[in-house]
Amino acid sequence: MRPQLKQNRPEEAFRINHRIRVPEVRVIDEDGEQLGIMSTYDAIRKAEEKGLELVEVSPKAQPPVCKIMDYGKFKYERAKQEKVKRQNATQISMKEVKFRPKTDDHDLDFKIRNIKKFLEEGDKIRVVVSFRGREIVHPEFGFQLLESILKDLGDGVDVEQKPTHEGRAVSMLLAPVAKLKVKKPETVRPEEEARPLP
Known part of the structure; x- marks a missing residue:
């Protein structure tokens, strides 16, 4: 044995x-x-x-x-805290959404809806405009498309990396905007409103 x-x-x-x-x-x-x-x-x-x-x-x-x-x-409480820390560390994931310089309107709308969905879920998104062949001689089309996408997204987005040209693509990095808690105005009860002044 x-x-x-x-x-x-x-x-x-x-x-x-x-x-x-x-x-x-x-x-x-x-x-x-x-x-x-x-x-x-x-x-x-x-x-x-x-x-x-x-x-x-x-x-x-x-x-x-x-x-x-x-x-x-x-030990149980420590394990719970460590689990929460790990969840928070991995919660924010990176998505990538690709476009072409001549993306048709239907495809454009569909992908913008996806970007909005990812932002609402707390994800970061790299938006990429890829060029093929001689398309690369007009990188300004990529910049214009990214600017148009930003306008469609409105205020619910934070641009972490501005549009940049690298290789055969123009890209930018987006993140969700942190939501601020709006303090509700204090309401006055009807009896207080009607109370006569001394």
Whole structure:
């Protein structure tokens, strides 16, 4: 029989309880109250009396700072926060919409509707006008088309990169405009409006 290899357990992000190897620590209780410096043994015992763990939250401090807490709940909340961060980091995607200098009106309208849809979903869009053959001798047609597209999009767009000519294409980078919260005007109740002046 082959000897079974022991699987290494992943290390905890924080040292807890008897994994804390220093003689004394600065302790914060579960309500955020400073308990001061005490021996690590006493701090662990205090945490265990409450059915909680002693967690080293600032190991480089002198002495290290530890907090009494429910470590399982703490890890769960951290995992949720990390998940939200990852979602926010990947939420904004880049789309690309391509045009030709002589795109017909129907195709133009269809693609502009798609751009508006992408902007509403929070995506960035690279709008590209590609040239073929001798079309490249008139790059101004590409600039004119991009300007026309911008006019059709109206105010709901932010131009992150102005139209530029590179190789056989003219392109620009668009992003959605951040929506501002409009404060509603205060309404006056009818009884207040009719109240006579003193």
